[in-house]
Amino acid sequence: MRGRKRKESRYFLGFLVSSLTGVAVFVLLPFGDVVRRSFLTVMSGEYVGLNNYRAVLHNQAFRLAVKNTICFSVTAIVLVTGLGLAAALLLSRLQRIRLIKSLYLFPLAIPAAAVVIVWHMFFYRRDFGSLTAAYLWKYSGYTIVLWLAGIAAISRQLTEAARVDGADRLQVFLFVELPCLRGSLYTIIILSFLNSLKIYREVYLAAGAYPGEDIYMLQHLFHNWYVSLEFDKMAAATVLTAGALLGALLFFPALWRK
Secondary structure (H helix, E strand, C coil): CHHHHHHHHHHHHHHHHHHHHHHHHHHHHHHHHHHHHCCECCCCCCECCCHHHHHHHCCHHHHHHHHHHHHHHHHHHHHHHHHHHHHHHHHCCCCCHHHCHHHHCHHHHCCHHHHHHHHHHHCCCCCHHHHHHHHHHHHHHHHHHHHHHHHHCCCHHHHHHHHHCCCCHHHHHHHHHHHHCHHHHHHHHHHHHHHHCCCHHHHHHHHCCCCCHHHCCHHHHHHHHHHCCCHHHHHHHHHHHHHHHHHHHHHHHHHHHC
16 A cells, blocks of 8 residues: 555656646746846846836826726626626526526637627627626626526525525525525636636727727737837736736635635
8 A cells, every 4th residue: 555655646746746847837937037027128138126117107008907907807797796696596496497508608609709799789889888798798607607506506405494494585595595605606706807807809809909098908008018019018017917916816815714
């Protein structure tokens, strides 16, 4: 048994080392080079300290892009989570729900270019409201499926016991079902946040590199800086964005546990 465990440990370490090597070579080292470039000028490579960060933080386009990205992410997460839960509660009462589950994921299978065509068909203006509607159309079905999986995992004995004790339907939902859905809610919030950052493809195909001020996202700013070869500013903005995302990902689980 000891020889078998040592052999399994070697296999485990082999897979772990290969995975960590790939992450180090293709993620950590390139990001380290980005951090280095954020302290240098783009042409001469001269060390300028925090000048690039000051230029980025005082850049009006950067502030606008950060504000729009945060506003859209918060709005998208709240709407897709709430509407998805409401729809899942209604659909969970249907007997043959399995027959139509696949239809919820149909918008995810449609390419971004086709989504833009639908966007052009239903919305004349390319603004924040139409962008939010396009996001809900694409990702609401996926959220409904996740909610339905969480609802199906709730023990019926708990809900029946609550009803026997005199709880009405609202009380059963608030004090029995909703606490059981905390794991599903956590997953949905994280996935909705990541999906909200992917909406850039639709915005770029619909409105180009310079859309309206209300849908000018961080990806637009990075794209425009890349085209104009302002790599020093782009590197500094990337480090700031990565730090903010890392802080949010570390802070949210701690807040969630409390």
